[in-house]
Amino acid sequence: MDAPVFPTLTDTDSKLPVYLTSIGHWGNQERTKRPEGFPDYQWLQVVSGTGELIVGGQQYIVKAGQGFFLFPHESHSYHSLTEPWELYWVSFNGSAMSTLLLHQADVTQSGVYTVTDPDILLTHIRSIYTIASTGRPFVSLECSKLLYSFMLDLVKSVWSKTPSTAQSYMKLHPVIQYIEANVNRPITIDEMADCIEVSAQYLCQLFKTTMKMRPMEYVNRERINKSKEWMFRDPTLRMQEIAHLVGFDSPSYFSSVFKKVAGMSPEQFKRFHGIRI
Structure with a gap:
């Protein structure tokens, strides 16, 4: 896989939310110096060895299990300290990059990042390399789909020097599991906070930062999703029965929350999906 691939991009391809510009692998990365930077975003992931990255006036040591992000047009250089310094790299661009990197992964600048699951990224x-190498028609569209999946897993895997979305999701994971297991009954914020041994106030802050909603909003969304599953599973169930199955004491409150979350009443949802009322 040492030969890099540079897919041919059309004007249509360059309008995709995320698109591939190059990809490759070096068994032993040579010294690279770019005073003018690189035109696209780059992710370089270390498989073995140790290297040094210099970017933004900072020097970083990069080891196996880590990778480094390079933002476009930023002066940088990197070289091996111990050999072989084996790297996989992918460069990309697109209108969705700022949202994925800045708002989802808290990747705000070029630098070194540790990843929680390097194997899945590799x-x-x-x-992506296999598909890009074929050169077949519409390869850029295929690469874009795979690249988006890669970016989503990268968002989940990246650990930065400041608390990241990935770390917050991992912190909240026991709470999410608890909600799923107990969605059939009333759940309190104190119960959820006890799952990860934090205060209710901190849990609310963590949810707002990570999920962009309050804990009970998430609980209600999970309840409504489960209610939809029940409608398909057993169309004979009455709404008050479904409400009880997903933890609502009041059928009218269930209908109110359903309409707020789904944008339609439970009865409209059943009609819309052809479920017999």
Whole structure:
């Protein structure tokens, strides 16, 4: 896989939310110096060895299990400290990049990042390389789909020096599991906070930062999703029965929350999906 691939991009391809510009692998990365930077975003992931990255006036040591992000047009250089310094790399661009990196992963600048699951990222990169190497028609669209999946897993895997979305999601994971297991009954914020041994106030702050909603908003969304599953599973159930099955004491409150979350009443939802009322 040492030969890099540079897919041919059309004007249509360059309007995709995320698109591939190059991808490759070096068994031993050579010294690279770019005073003018690189025109696209780059992710370089270390498989073995140790190297040094210099960017933004900072020096970083990069080891296996880590990768480094390079933002476009930013002066940088990198070289090996111990060999072989094996790297996989992928460069990309697109209108969705700022949202994915800045708002989802808290990746705000070029630098070194540790990843929680490097193997899955490498699997993505190898898959993208395989498709990009074919040169078949519409390869850029195929690469864009795979690249978006890669970016979503990267968002979940990246650990930065400040608390990131990935870390927050991992912190909240026991709470999410608790909600799923107990969605059939009333759940309090104190119960959820006890799952991860934090205060109710901190839990609310963590949810707002990570999920962009309050804990009970998430609980209600989970309840409404479960209610939809029940409608398909057993169309004979009455609304008050479904409300009880998903933790609502009041059928009228269930209908109110359903309409707020789904944008329609439970009865409208059943009609819309052809479920017999």
